[in-house]
Amino acid sequence: MRRIWTEGDERVDRTGVGTRSLFGETMRFSLNDDAIPLLTTKRVYWKTALRELLWFLTGDTNIRPLLAQGVKIWTDWPLDTYRSATGDEMSAEDFEARIVADAAFAAKWGDLGPVYGHQWVNWPRYEPVGEGLFRRATQGHNQISALIESLRNNPGSRRHIFTGWNVADLDRMALPPCHMTYQFHVRSDGGLSCLLFQRSCDLGLGFAFNIFEAALLTRMIADQCDLHAHEVVWTGGDVHLYLNHSELVEQQLRRVPEGAPKLRILRRPATLFDYRFEDFAVESYAPQAHIPAPVAV
Known part of the structure; x- marks a missing residue:
């Protein structure tokens, strides 16, 4: 955040608000011992993020x-x-x-159009009807189910990937996916890591949700595949701060991070799609006060 604010390239953006940005940044977060990346220098409404992730997994838009x-x-x-x-x-x-x-x-x-959840669990498939014609299949491809099967049956694969970036559907989405491509890796000791590529990252507001949900999803997948969560690797394309977020940035930079939040999964359901809100608990999370800031649409 400090580097973007002091060294970032100032640019006009889609929203008209303007940003300072860096391009191509990476951070790593350990998930060992139930660790969860929750920002402590302001309150992150993790219950809202949890509800959003569970909504994504339903495929609802x-x-x-x-x-x-x-x-x-x-x-x-x-x-x-x-x-x-x-x-x-x-x-x-x-x-x-x-x-x-x-x-x-x-x-x-x-x-919202065919946004995240639709692409994750119902990516459009087309079937031939003869004479070179195709029709859309009733049920699309469930990338998440395929990922689970791949991790269980072929853990050494380098193809444990799902994405929301469906070029044919972008124009119908309220917002093209920012956290767009996820790749998973299984270590020889059974540790599961996730690499998230995020094409566009609002570091002031969106990132705290994005990294929590990526870590949460990794924990859920590990739970379903008899693995243990190891690490989330986050890579951002355009990583930016909005020019009207100066108060948020300055307050955050004055605060000192502290604490080590933990996420507990309290129940293992039959499938990844059967988790409920009450199956999760966050412990040892004592964040500093919320910092309000406007959302650029």
């Missing part, structure tokens, strides 16, 4: 089930679409309430 759980981190994109299309400057609170209460309204305005 509508914000309605998230809002029903009080998770509002995806509201800005469909709300912006609604306002642009209708001219109605409905408040975020009213929009969210109507999404939860009105299934038809949610179906029309609450969907």
